[in-house]
Amino acid sequence: MRALQVSDFATPPRLDDIAMPDPGDGQVLIRIAACGLNFADMLMARGTYQDTPPLPFTLGMELAGTVARLGDGVTGLSVGQRVAVNAGHGGLAEAGVFPAAAAQPIPDAMPFEDAAAFMVAYGTSHLGLVRRARLKRGERMVVLGAAGGVGLTAVEVGAALGAEIVAVARGAAKLEIAQAAGAHHLIDSGTEGDLRDRLKALGGVDVIYDAVGGALTEQALRAARPEGRLLVVGFASGDFPTLRANHLMVKNVDVVGFYWGGYKGFAPEVLSDSLAEVMDWYTAGKLRPHISRTFPLAQADEALEFLRSRKSTGKVVVTM
Structure with a gap:
């Protein structure tokens, strides 16, 4: 599968072919449909973000897609279910393994692009x-x-x-x-x-x-x-x-x-309750994400530059 990888902080991220991962205990494999970009992604690519993961890693903090496989011990999710994930990293890829607890079911009427632009x-x-x-x-x-x-x-x-x-x-x-x-x-x-x-x-x-x-x-x-x-x-x-x-x-x-x-580490229930409320607001038509532009995964570097140049309004989304 293809993924936008950071191998070192001195060179730009690169689209590489990497092995498809298998979900472990408590994890799910997600076929990613869309990934929302954030200012933190640019900091992470330079190694200056407070939660930069160990090298090498795949960029992309928030994503939406379909559950493709369940790891052992996963309950409450099913194969084929549409979800969004605030992953921290790993979203700029065709698939990825993420904690099942981080996967938030999304309404059937919510496009993947909206879901990927929503959580953060x-x-x-x-x-x-x-x-x-x-x-x-x-x-x-x-x-x-x-x-x-x-x-x-x-x-x-x-x-x-x-x-x-x-x-x-x-x-x-x-x-x-x-x-x-x-x-x-x-x-x-x-x-x-x-x-x-x-x-x-x-x-x-x-x-x-x-x-x-x-x-x-x-x-x-x-x-x-x-x-x-x-x-x-x-x-x-x-x-x-x-x-x-x-x-x-x-x-x-x-x-x-x-x-x-930071709430993921010391009060995850506070995040969950907040996200549930704004998701209800979305369903009720009170909120509508503004996506200024979408890019295909092959142009993920251009998407990051579009964000960096301050040409964007609202969110920039990469689709798979």
Whole structure:
């Protein structure tokens, strides 16, 4: 079978032919139909992600496909069942072996492309906003990078929770997509000056959803209302923001770290409950993944470059 493999961190990932794996105890073999790309995949290819597996490994954090074979001791799943998996790696391949406990059944009406684009982005935004940021109905939230993979889902989820959403993105086209997802206010980060002044003009913000980092974070934080919350999701800009502790103290502002994947290790039931809720929202028509482009597996390197170049909005998906 074909798989996009990382053999060392000095050379780009390469599409190789590798042996078809057999499922062990508690595992399932999945014929993969689609794999959603994430910013973390690019970090993993360079060996800089916090959960980079040992070399060699196959890229691809989240995937969807069909159960092809069950390992010993697996119950609750059947051959031919449609599932999505937050695997951490292994999704950019024609097949793969994964823990049965990580396989989430998906509705028959849910396309594999949607399922592969769903778990990480919507799971991150839902759990981050509900559990960590404690977003309340009627509060104002600014989303930095509002047209990106997780940012766009934050707009959708925040709007569904009844918040007033301020979308920050670069360019009119990206802002239009954020508006369609439920944003109430639009700010072009490329042309409209200091973000702090724009947010202050709206009356400040209660929650900052930050998957960008750098100067935008610092500017947004200065527009936080008393008892505001900065939810730290990632650093797509490549820069870590500098936060002034005296500003946090004077306004009683919280800085809340959030790593969605970490819950797999210490509270997996929290992840499961969150994913079940957003899956129900999808079934009810409240959520619709925005996939800007799909690529075949043979062009997986181009798909990663498309994501890296920031040309994408929402998710990029590779199909098998």
